[in-house]
Amino acid sequence: MDKAKVSVVVKKYTMVIALILVTLFFTWKTGGKMLLPQNVTNLIAQNAYVFILATGMLLCILTGGNIDLSVGSVVCFVGAVGGSLMVNKHVNTYLAILIMLGVGLLIGAWQGFWIAYVRIPPFIVTLAGMLIFRGLSNVVLDGLTIAPMPDNYLELFNNYVVNPLGGNGINLTCMLAGVLACVIYLVVVFNGRRSRTKKGYETEPMAGVVVKSVIICAVIFAFMFRLAQYKGIPNVLVWVLVVILVYAYITSKTTIGRYFYAVGGNEKATKLSGINTDNVYFMAYLNMGFLSAMAALVTIARLNSANPTAGTNYEMDAIGSCFIGGASAYGGTGTVPGVIIGATLMGVINLGMNIMGVDSNYQKVVKGLVLLAAVIFDVVSKKKSQ
CATH class of the missing domain: 1.10.3470 (ABC transporter involved in vitamin B12 uptake, BtuC)
Incomplete structure (x- = not known):
């Protein structure tokens, strides 16, 4: 390069x-x-x-x-x-x-x-x-603080996504979400590249796309793994x-x-x-x-x-x-x-x-x-x- x-x-x-x-x-x-x-x-x-x-x-x-x-x-x-x-x-x-x-x-x-x-x-x-x-x-x-908020309101914005898959110290639902996010990202990226190629538009070299995709998927997976070690997806x-x-x-x-x-x-x-x-x-x-x-x-x-x-x-x-x-x-x-x-x-x-x-x-x-x-x-x- x-x-x-x-x-x-x-x-x-x-x-x-x-x-x-x-x-x-x-x-x-x-x-x-x-x-x-x-x-x-x-x-x-x-x-x-x-x-x-x-x-x-x-x-x-x-x-x-x-x-x-x-x-x-x-x-x-x-x-x-x-x-x-x-x-x-x-x-x-x-x-x-x-x-x-x-x-x-x-x-x-x-x-x-x-x-x-x-x-x-x-x-x-x-x-x-x-x-x-x-x-x-x-x-x-009136210059005062109003608290606390209703429980059903806090559940919407201040709780965690339910984990039906369980897991021993690792939130498996969170990990599955990470895998799905990576799959969706790869499908969108490579479908978009194929569409641009068919239309005759300039595209990034395949090697660059692969390297970038691997890095992004690794970051997504590492991020979701960290969330899975705590309480899962907020x-x-x-x-x-x-x-x-x-x-x-x-x-x-x-x-x-x-x-x-x-x-x-x-x-x-x-x-x-x-x-x-x-x-x-x-x-x-x-x-x-x-x-x-x-x-x-x-x-x-x-x-x-x-x-x-x-x-x-x-x-x-x-x-x-x-x-x-x-x-x-x-x-x-x-x-x-x-x-x-x-x-x-x-x-x-x-x-x-x-x-x-x-x-x-x-x-x-x-x-x-x-x-x-x-x-x-x-x-x-x-x-x-x-």
């Missing part, structure tokens, strides 16, 4: 390489504690909201580097509404969940209207939303996977998904081609409101309470994960898998430093430097390509 091809591969998988190196570093520094089964499970539980919010934030960023500063406050507000309904008003859990999702959609539509159709800058609208919904959260909660992982798979499909396989990239690449040309760019902006923020409500569902389940400080700095985690995961600060570039890698990297850094007992102030410094480095890499790469 010549230097040019090596350079392309390194650039394409920079964050994957960084994630592996950072994981190995913290595994070494923590004496192996980083990869203990319970810590792997904690990595999922503690960062579920980041995976969900970052997926929605990607759609906003794709439209031209726009962001949503209100998501942390929206998570708090929707959680406050849900907690009040379920605990204080004794509303049916499933009805309360539907109301929470509906509130998220209404908030997304409200902000999307001003951004898409009135053309108020997203920074201003969402900054206002950050203040409005944080204030409304305190109004709904329910929250199932919810996160549903969000990731749905939005990965939307952004890569659907017409509306291509519109997000087109608007971020060149809005004027997109409008001239007959696409209603206002609707694209509206959909981006409508989805962000919906996914903020989803994040609220998993957040109050994990905390087992709705409190006025929930969601603090969540927007920073989501935005940082997107840029670290390869989304361009200029819009038009980024993928859901890339964002998930970025979110996982942030989660690994957080967990590793927590295990090492690093002061929280230094943790913020490290995360800030990682974010800055990712954006610098994006800007420098764009200048070189031009």
